[in-house]
Amino acid sequence: MxxxxxxxxxxxxxxxxxxxxxxxxxxxxxxxxxxxxxxxxxxxxxxxxNGYSARTTSGPLRGTLALIASDGVTGGLSVFYEGIVEGLRAGALDAGLPFEVRLIRENRAAPDVVHEYMQTAGAGGLFLVGIDPSAELRAWFEDAAIPTVLVNGTDPRLKIDGVSPSNFFGAYEATTRLLNAGHRRILHLTGSHRNTIRERVRGFKAAISEVEGAEGRLVSMTFHGSATREAHELTSAVLAENAGFTAAFCMNDFIAVGVLEAATEAGMRVPEDFAIVGFDDLPCALMTNPPLSTMRVDRVALGREAVSLIVARFKDRNAPARQICHAVVPIGGGTVPKP
Missing domain, CATH: 1.10.260 (434 Repressor (Amino-terminal Domain))
Structure with a gap:
């Protein structure tokens, strides 16, 4: 053999x-x-x-459908979701689960539409990727006992299984990196209705509150058009105030690129005069000069973990919901001074 x-x-x-x-x-x-x-x-x-025997889906494993928020994918985060889908696909293969993917606008994710998508795919379980379900959709999941996993999402009510990066602690760590470098007036560029992003805001505020004399300012973004361009414009406006802000923690790396451009155009040296930390560790983080200091999210691991959650849910639909949090890893880069 x-x-x-x-x-x-x-x-x-x-x-x-x-x-x-x-x-x-x-x-x-x-x-x-x-x-x-x-x-x-x-x-x-x-x-x-060559001896490969695909597991069948007879029994409790009926197949799964991943619904991905098309708003996020078409808004520039496709590379983020590609990693998650890679993990979902690999995990589904290992578990012997048929697996399909569909894009959907989040505001269309109503019970009748989701039900039609699932019927078309022959799916008995559902992954919501980048989507926080509405109250109506949540009620349908519960009434119909639909095995559901939030991927890159959390459920504040702890009723739906979910897997996400450690958004609170990741943001706390990112902000602490800036505080440890001596910065006391720090911007946080952010903006989203999603629970995951609210957790990053909480982490930012928590880190600021623990250091005497530190001040944080939230800079709200609308995401109408390019996030990088909007971040550039907002940061330029803040720097023109001469209010003494010397650092920024950014919701993601696309935003951090815009902040870096604005600081450089204002004649500030990075990281000596102005420091920046991004989030997600997207490919663009390596393309800036200097490379971005950021926080790495293992997107493939999130997808694989989500599959393990849905397999467990197929086997026991009455078990308490589980929320799995993956640590994010600081990436050195060059936009924060080395310790």
Missing amino acids: NEMKTKRLRQADIAAMAGVSVSTVSRVLANEPGISESVRQHILKVAAE
Whole structure:
């Protein structure tokens, strides 16, 4: 028996043997549409010949649907959600769960629309990615006992399973980095209706409150158009006040890029005169000069964790809801002075 058959096959093994991409293998094994029948049969044949046995969904695991807030994806955060979907797809494959993805505007996520999406996908479980359910949608989940997981989301009522980065402690740590560098007047550029972002605001305020003489100012964003451009304009206006703000913690890295541009144009040296910390560790963080200091979110891990939650929910629909929080990791960068 060759070595490949003595260990559990993974997507990359099947892809290499079949001469296709890992993404194509993942979609075939998850029974997703959009793959030609000849390619589908070839991949299944290669998998079967090499000892891969896909778990069926008979029994409690019926298949899942991920609804992703199209507002966030089209607003520039597609790279953030790509990582989450990668984790969801990989986790679903390992669990033997059929898995599909749909984009939906958050204001359209009403019970009748979501129910239609689920019926079309043949899904018995649901991931809400970047969506905080309305009261109406929540009531439908509870009445219909729909296994649901909030991905990159939290439920303040602790009724719905969820997985998210540690937004409060991540923001607290980000702000503390600026305070430890000696900054006492710090901006926080933010703006969202989402619970996750409110937690970042709480973390910012908590860190500021613990240091005598520290002052924080919330700079509210509308996100009409480019977040980077809006952050640039708002920061330029604040700096023109000469109010003594010397640092900024930003809701995400796109915003941090705009802040960096504004500080540089104002003739301030970064990080000597003005320090910046972003959040999410998006690819743009490596493209600035200096590279952004930020907080890393493991988006793939969030997706995989969400699958484990929904599998557990399929098995016990009456268990108490679980909220899983993943630590975020400080990334050094060059927009905060090194200790």
